[in-house]
Amino acid sequence: MPQFYMNQQSVTLLKEQFEQLFPGKWLVDSRTHKNIQTGIPEIDFGILHGISRKRITEWSGTFSSGKTSVLRAIVARWCAANMQVVYIDTFDRLRASDWAFVESGYSGAVPLNMVPSTVEEPGRFWVVRNLKGPKIEHDALWSVEQLIRSGMFDILIFDLGGNLSISSKIAARLQRSLEKSRTALILLKDEDFESNANSSWGCHSRFSFGWSSSSIHCEIGLSGLVSIIPSIKTEMWKEGMTKNIEVNIQSHVSNCLFTHPQIPDRRTPKA
Amino acid sequence: MSRIACLRIPKFQIVVHQKREPELKKKAFVLLADEQKPADKVNLSRARVFMCSDSASKKYVVAGMKWTEARATCANLTWRQCDVKSYREEQKNIVNELVVCSPRVSAREPGIFLLDAEGLQRLGGEGKLCRDLLKLVSKFGYTNGQIGVADSAFAAMVASRSKNRWHIVPPGRDLEFLKPLSISHLSLDIDLQDVFIDLGIKSMGHLAQIPADNMAERFGSAAVNAQQLVLGFDKVQPSVPVRDKKFDASVEIDGPIESLNQTVFLLKSMLDHLQRQLQHEGYCAEELLIQFFNDDELFYERPVKLVRPSSSSTFLLQVLRLTIEAHPLSREFTSIKLTVTRFCKELFEQTKTEVDPDLNANTSEQQTNLLQKFLTRLGENSLVRAIANDQHSPDVAGIWVPVFQTNQVVAKAVPSLNADNNVVKNSVAVDTNYIESKIGKRGLASGLVLKQIPNAVPVFVEFNNGALHAIAYQGKWHQIVKITTSECLSGLWWDDQFQKSYYVALIEPKYEPGVCTLVLLVRDHMRKTWSIEGIYD
Numbered sequence: 001m002p003q004f005y006m007n008q009q010s011v012t013l014l015k016e017q018f019e020q021l022f023p024g025k026w027l028v029d030s031r032t033h034k035n036i037q038t039g040i041p042e043i044d045f046g047i048l049h050g051i052s053r054k055r056i057t058e059w060s061g062t063f064s065s066g067k068t069s070v071l072r073a074i075v076a077r078w079c080a081a082n083m084q085v086v087y088i089d090t091f092d093r094l095r096a097s098d099w100a101f102v103e104s105g106y107s108g109a110v111p112l113n114m115v116p117s118t119v120e121e122p123g124r125f126w127v128v129r130n131l132k133g134p135k136i137e138h139d140a141l142w143s144v145e146q147l148i149r150s151g152m153f154d155i156l157i158f159d160l161g162g163n164l165s166i167s168s169k170i171a172a173r174l175q176r177s178l179e180k181s182r183t184a185l186i187l188l189k190d191e192d193f194e195s196n197a198n199s200s201w202g203c204h205s206r207f208s209f210g211w212s213s214s215s216i217h218c219e220i221g222l223s224g225l226v227s228i229i230p231s232i233k234t235e236m237w238k239e240g241m242t243k244n245i246e247v248n249i250q251s252h253v254s255n256c257l258f259t260h261p262q263i264p265d266r267r268t269p270k271a
Numbered sequence: 272m273s274r275i276a277c278l279r280i281p282k283f284q285i286v287v288h289q290k291r292e293p294e295l296k297k298k299a300f301v302l303l304a305d306e307q308k309p310a311d312k313v314n315l316s317r318a319r320v321f322m323c324s325d326s327a328s329k330k331y332v333v334a335g336m337k338w339t340e341a342r343a344t345c346a347n348l349t350w351r352q353c354d355v356k357s358y359r360e361e362q363k364n365i366v367n368e369l370v371v372c373s374p375r376v377s378a379r380e381p382g383i384f385l386l387d388a389e390g391l392q393r394l395g396g397e398g399k400l401c402r403d404l405l406k407l408v409s410k411f412g413y414t415n416g417q418i419g420v421a422d423s424a425f426a427a428m429v430a431s432r433s434k435n436r437w438h439i440v441p442p443g444r445d446l447e448f449l450k451p452l453s454i455s456h457l458s459l460d461i462d463l464q465d466v467f468i469d470l471g472i473k474s475m476g477h478l479a480q481i482p483a484d485n486m487a488e489r490f491g492s493a494a495v496n497a498q499q500l501v502l503g504f505d506k507v508q509p510s511v512p513v514r515d516k517k518f519d520a521s522v523e524i525d526g527p528i529e530s531l532n533q534t535v536f537l538l539k540s541m542l543d544h545l546q547r548q549l550q551h552e553g554y555c556a557e558e559l560l561i562q563f564f565n566d567d568e569l570f571y572e573r574p575v576k577l578v579r580p581s582s583s584s585t586f587l588l589q590v591l592r593l594t595i596e597a598h599p600l601s602r603e604f605t606s607i608k609l610t611v612t613r614f615c616k617e618l619f620e621q622t623k624t625e626v627d628p629d630l631n632a633n634t635s636e637q638q639t640n641l642l643q644k645f646l647t648r649l650g651e652n653s654l655v656r657a658i659a660n661d662q663h664s665p666d667v668a669g670i671w672v673p674v675f676q677t678n679q680v681v682a683k684a685v686p687s688l689n690a691d692n693n694v695v696k697n698s699v700a701v702d703t704n705y706i707e708s709k710i711g712k713r714g715l716a717s718g719l720v721l722k723q724i725p726n727a728v729p730v731f732v733e734f735n736n737g738a739l740h741a742i743a744y745q746g747k748w749h750q751i752v753k754i755t756t757s758e759c760l761s762g763l764w765w766d767d768q769f770q771k772s773y774y775v776a777l778i779e780p781k782y783e784p785g786v787c788t789l790v791l792l793v794r795d796h797m798r799k800t801w802s803i804e805g806i807y808d
Contacts (some may be wrong), residue, residue: 033619062788064790064808083621094657095721098657108717109717127656150640153638153707230777
């Protein structure tokens, strides 16, 4: 099976190279196409053919399962392809440093089989945050609808966390808005350990993520372990068909460097 | 080496007219080449004969004659005007039928079809293909077809001109077949052809013998192309035919209708049907044709051009309503037909988002509306972008900046700690060039995505032989499966001092093995506490 994946990746790479030589003949331009390609061959050429515009895709997994890391790598690729992405961070959980270079096409941990891309004209990555108060759910849903209707974004990611859920009524309303737009809506959902794939309403396709306990990549440094990156198991679902894949992640060890030449003035500490 | 079959239907245009009007089969008739004008406005005194039927040929009418000359030659001669559109349609129909004989079929000039004849050795051979093709086209009224089979399309087309019903050039013998034949088979310029004949180059064999360099130098690219055809270098290949898409809807009513409201009601249901068809295929309408009939009599026909392609039934209905209001129906109708005459692929490209710090700048109204809505309902900090901040502590290594201010931050490159804005004031621009030069672009971002827990969760920690062994988190004991060495960071002593050791730990509930969680475990040395500040997802 890994040999098969490698072949798929090689074919995709070859297509990319041919596309550079003979533009417009080898690759589908996700900006203008119905399905948005992710750069992961198993998603783009399997049962799903990428992420569908005008449809709801569920991106779920346990609280810690690698789903957001995979999504960030894909978002970086979309931005590199000059697509506009917006993320509704309902519970203000994202850390800015993790997403600072996404628009430039860099995302930290990247699936090993992801086809590399080059940035020519970067797209935008905006985040909706600071939704406070008792009506947080209403505000989040209002934001989703407004962003879809604006017709400015190719992909909208809505973080439902573990508490929010999409009822049939809301799903129908979102679907109506999506029909009039060209946006792909991704519902990012944390599932409980005990729940049995309690999917949201109206999803066109579904991804379910989880760490693979059998395959954990550890990086050894000078004084011991410096990074732990488990592989990610993914189950894809569409119209009753399912497919399981395992995504191996690669990332280098974080390296904090002072790049700013100016040293802070230590003579005036705060009182 | 490929094998290509060419089906030639002589006088294809004549046969099309005879099929349409069977009474023409017994008459001498010609086609006049004045296709720019409608049939009732053809200037007969100037029109020339483009093609003539067999009956007309027998009476010495030839192509190129003026109509008056042809009429003088044959008194009972009738004429029809060339109808290129119907020839094309007929060709498409034939191509769609020929697919049963070969998957790759292309139509060339009127009456010429190329087919892939490869791999027929075990399917009866090329002779059987020829017989099948002739039998098939005879069913549709084309009884005088001829077929040529060769390695290249050009040789096959030449072979199809032979006197027999079919001529098969053996594989690899194209040049031998073409050598004795006249250069008139090559569609050369008349002047060039005359030059060749004057020089004694009368057959294709002669042409093939001339060195290519000399040919290009003396006679130009047209002669080189002709020589390449003779030598078998013909790029023309049959391709898989693409079926034409048609989007139309029609309604027949029992009784006549005249009122606009009833008409709009009918149009609505038709447009819903069209919208489903278009969206299913991924197309948008560019032009519609609306036709009203009264007992099969067409009395109202109007093309409706759209400003932009659309598949929305609501929009199309409004356009049609306005059209009918502007040009009212003259009488009642019993049926409507709606056809999408022009359509294009639906494009999914979105509006560009360029935020200018100058609020008076020319941004799209759509974008301004969106930003204004967020600003009014959720506040300025609701719509943000992530900007890198040159700090070693992970919490402050990036900042969220409202989209209105983003460009200001980037533009000023932020060494200015005295800037007015609070967010800008606390940020330090990252020298990305420095990082790229030292450790490459991968140094800009690393690791998995951390999802912060708003208030760090305090945990109990169990040590075993001086090493972290387990933690109590969410009311359960979790065993530490793997843990990194600590990353000890301290700083910001002039503002809000911190001294922390950061660990990335893979934990697993002690009594529910198999469900692992990757957490950021932090030892705060100043407060002497252990806590989980975030979870890697």
